[in-house]
Amino acid sequence: MNNSAENLRRIQKSLKKRYFVERCFLWSGRAAITLGLLAVLVLFVDITSKGYGAFRSTEILLDIHYDADALGIDNLHDEKQLAFADWDVLLKNALREQFPDASGRKERKQLYGLVSNGAGFDLKERLIANPKLLNTSEKVWIIADDDIDTYYKSWLSGDPYAERMSEKQIQWIEVLDEQGAIALKFSKNLFTRGDSREPEQAGIWGAVMGSLFTLAITFCLSFPIGVAAAIYLEEFAPRNRLTDFIEVNINNLAAVPSIIFGLLGLAIFINFFHVPRSAPLVGGLVLTLMTLPTIIITSRAAIKSVPPSIREAALGMGASRHQVVMHHVLPLSMPGMLTGAIIGMAQALGETAPLLMIGMVAFIVDIPQGFTDPATVLPVQIFLWADSPERAFVEKTSAAIMVLLSFLIVMNMTAVWIRKRLERRW
Structure with missing residues (x-):
C-alpha cells in the first residue's frame, strides 16, 4: 500500500509538472502571437496616421479670367501658341485681384507661392478641354503649394507648422478660410498622375x-x-x-x-x-x-x-x-x-x-x-x-x-x- 501511494504521488507530481510545462508553452505561443499582432498594429497605425492626409489636398478658390491677350494666344488649335503661352499669368492676376494689398516684389512672390507651380498647366488642360472658356471667367479650385498644404492641415489639427511660412501668407490663409475659399478636397492627382518634383503634383x-x-x-x-x-x-x-x-x-x-x-x-x-x-x-x-x-x-x-x-x-x-x-x-x-x-x-x-x-x-x-x-x-x-x-x-x-x-x-x-x-x- 505504501509503495502504491508513493507511486501515485510521483505520478501526480509528474503530471502537475507536465501540465505546467504545457500551460507555459501554450501561453508562450499566445504571447508570441499577441506580440506579433501588436507590432503589425503599431506599424499600420503609424503608417495610416502619417499617410491618410495625402488622400486630401489643400485647394484655393480663385476667380480665373481666361484672357486671350494675357495668354498671348488667339487659336487654341495652334500647338506653338499653346506651348509658349504664359499660363501662370492667369493665376497671378486672380491672386492680385483676391489680395490687392500685396505690394512690392517680395510680397507678390509670397502671394504667388500660395498655389502650386504646376497649377497653370491644369488651367491649360481645362481650357483645351472646353475652348468656350476663352475670354470668360469662372471660379476654379486651384491646388495649393505643398508648404501651404502642410501648414493648413497642421493648422486645422491645432498644431500649426509654420517653419516655411511668412506672416503675410499666414494672414492670407486666415482670410481665405474666413471667406470659405480654402478647403481640403479629395486628391485626384495622387491617383491620376506620375511622379513630380512638386509634392502636391506627384501621384502614384x-x-x-x-x-x-x-x-x-x-x-x-x-x-x-x-x-x-x-x-x-x-x-x-x-x-x-x-x-x-x-x-x-x-x-x-x-x-x-x-x-x-x-x-x-x-x-x-x-x-x-x-x-x-x-x-x-x-x-x-x-x-x-x-x-x-x-x-x-x-x-x-x-x-x-x-x-x-x-x-x-x-x-x-x-x-x-x-x-x-x-x-x-x-x-x-x-x-x-x-x-x-x-x-x-x-x-x-x-x-x-x-x-x-x-x-x-x-x-x-x-x-x-x-x-x-x-x-x-x-x-x-x-x-x-x-x-x-x-x-x-x-x-x-x-x-x-x-x-x-x-x-x-x-x-x-x-x-x-x-x-x-x-x-x-x-
Whole structure:
C-alpha cells in the first residue's frame, strides 16, 4: 500500500509538472502571437496616421479670367501658341485681384507661392478641354503649394507648422478660410498622375501602371514555365543524380537574395541582349527569374497532394501518362498552383532591390503606355519619395505604402479564397 501511494504521488507530481510545462508553452505561443499582432498594429497605425492626409489636398478658390491677350494666344488649335503661352499669368492676376494689398516684389512672390507651380498647366488642360472658356471667367479650385498644404492641415489639427511660412501668407490663409475659399478636397492627382518634383503634383498612377505591366510579364512567363518544370520533375523526370542536382539548386535559388537576380538581369538582359533599361519588359524578366523557384516548389507540392489512386485509376482505364497528367493530375492540382503563383506575384510586387539594379529607379513623369516605355514600380516610387527632403513627401510615401499594402492584402486574400474554394480534401 505504501509503495502504491508513493507511486501515485510521483505520478501526480509528474503530471502537475507536465501540465505546467504545457500551460507555459501554450501561453508562450499566445504571447508570441499577441506580440506579433501588436507590432503589425503599431506599424499600420503609424503608417495610416502619417499617410491618410495625402488622400486630401489643400485647394484655393480663385476667380480665373481666361484672357486671350494675357495668354498671348488667339487659336487654341495652334500647338506653338499653346506651348509658349504664359499660363501662370492667369493665376497671378486672380491672386492680385483676391489680395490687392500685396505690394512690392517680395510680397507678390509670397502671394504667388500660395498655389502650386504646376497649377497653370491644369488651367491649360481645362481650357483645351472646353475652348468656350476663352475670354470668360469662372471660379476654379486651384491646388495649393505643398508648404501651404502642410501648414493648413497642421493648422486645422491645432498644431500649426509654420517653419516655411511668412506672416503675410499666414494672414492670407486666415482670410481665405474666413471667406470659405480654402478647403481640403479629395486628391485626384495622387491617383491620376506620375511622379513630380512638386509634392502636391506627384501621384502614384505611373508607378501603379508600371507595376501592372511588370507583373503581367512576370506572370505570363513564370507561371507556364514553372508549372511545366514542376510537372516534368514530378511526373516524367527519371530519378538520378542530375534531377537531384536540379532539385537542390531550385531549392537554393528560392533562398538567394533578390538583388542577385537584379545583377543577373543587368548582365544578361541589358548588357548582352540590350533590352531597354527601366522598362516593364526587363523588370518582368528579372522578377520571372526570382519567382520561378517559388512557383516550381509550390506546384510540385500541389502535384504531390493528388492521391496516387487517381493516377492508378486513370492508367487502369487505358489512359496514357500524358493523359493522366493533363486530364486528371493537372486540373486537381491547379488550385494549389494558382495559390503559389499569386503568393509569388505578391512577393514580386513588393520587390525593390532587383529593380534598382536594372534602372527602374529613374525619375519617370509620364504614365507608361506599353511594356517597353520607361517606367518605375510602386516599391521603387516609395523608395524615391522616402529619400526626398520635402516634408510633404512624408505623407505621399505613407499613402503609397498604404496602397501597396492594400494590393498585397488583396492578393493574399485571393490566394486564400482560391485555396478554400477550389481545393479538394482527400
